[in-house]
Amino acid sequence: MDLILRAARMVDDAPLVDIAVEGGRIVEISPRCGSAAREEIDCAGRVVIPGLIESHLHLDKALLDKEKPNRDGTLAGAIEVTGELKSQFTAGNVRHRARQIIEKAIINGTTMIRAHPDVDPIVGLLGVEVLLELREEYRGLVDLQIVAFPQEGILKAPGTEDLLRESLRRGADVIGGCTYNEIDLATCHRHVETVFDLAEEFGVPVDMHADFADDADDPRFALADFIAETTDRRGMSGRVALGHMTSLAGRDETERRAVLRNLAAAGVAVVPLPATDMHLGGRGDTENVRRAVVPVRDLWDAGVTCAYSSNNIRNAFTPYGNADMLDIGLLLAQIGHLSGTADLARVLTMATHMAAEVVGIADGYGILPGRAADMVVLSSTCVADILLDRPDRCYVIKSGRVVARTTRTTHIAEVLCA
Missing domain, CATH: 2.30.40.10 (Urease, subunit C, domain 1)
Known part of the structure; x- marks a missing residue:
């Protein structure tokens, strides 16, 4: 032995x-x-x-908070600040910051990371190229899946679709999406269809950021049903994950449960990202401030496959974090009114067996x-x-x-x- x-x-x-x-x-x-x-x-x-699984982590954008913080604390502010900083990225500084987080994650018991490097006309393929190198460098220490992620949108940022396709040609494992970062609902739908087209072309899973708002008043943040229908129509059940989904927390309970039933039936997983979601959410509320984290018990009750993850670490989206999945799990339990032996065991499962389903490794895990x-x-x-x-x-x-x-x-x- x-x-x-x-x-x-x-x-x-x-x-x-x-x-x-x-x-x-x-x-x-x-x-x-x-x-x-x-x-x-x-x-x-x-x-x-x-081994713990980080199913949604932005290694390329980690540790940027000291360079330029997000002064207004909003999602729009985070995207704007990060866009400015991305224009100054080099392979060396992306590699240096990403290595620090990978090594923290390993020390904290993580054996698999699904990473979402930005792919857009600002930064090109830089993040993907660096993570492809790091995937080999850390092979045997941690498994690294790479998601080609269009943070700036696809139709709103011409040239992004070609960059996504090239990322997949070079070895990215998953096609990402940022459904809400388009100018209107019609182009959000086209964004989703484009992501699924690329998934079919390259035979890869889908992992999109979706419905990332305090509520669904803007229809760009109420795409869950459309994504569920598209998943079913495209035969992608079990191969689609959605990060954030915070607007679900602001929807009527009956409506929310109906949406979650549709996601469960279509085989779409949901990954709450509590450190980010709670930090950015509810910024316009002056009383009864919303937590902006999808209710985890509702996910469980609906039978939705779900995990959780760190998302961002010490940057404009999340000025906290140590790449510690047990810390994030405790935070999620506290936010979600989850307590007692059964609840806490289930939260831990979201970082292990359920996360393995989300990232597609359950059969060997x-x-x-x-x-x-x-x-x-x-x-x-x-x-x-x-x-x-x-x-x-x-x-x-x-x-x-x-x-x-x-x-x-x-x-x-x-x-x-x-």
């Missing part, structure tokens, strides 16, 4: 298990694996979970014999308390190899009595 995790906790109130790995895959899970391994880790009852050995040993000893404990990622294991370790020694000073 290459590696054995001894005395690992996978389920509360169940016996501890050994997890044996060979050739990058899990080969045995049993109360006591009798074999020896080249490397053994004594988990001593600590929890082991599958999870702690089961035959699956890829992507795992994290946490400092927690109780599965139910993972989000609450904010545990250390003691060992991060990618394809059966330890790729990151966190060790910490703490003590309380002895109390001196008079």
